[in-house]
């Protein structure tokens with residue numbers, strides 16, 4: 806089921822001060838560095854920080870469930 810040529814990138818966003826995951830299919834001749842620089846420039850920092858907050862909430866919930874056992 807894997808999509809061929811799809812690559813996972815972990816560019817660093819200086820605004821969020823964190824790496825974010827990016828799935829992209831780039832043509833062979835594409836400049837990955839330029840693509841990643843553009844992706845960071847267009848990064849949705851608000852959505853990213855919201856997603857991070859939501860993820861940590863899920864983790865806290867899972868830890869509580871483990872403690873119940």
Ligand SMILES: [Zn+2]
Pocket residue numbers: 818819820821848849850853
């Ligand atoms: Zn960002």
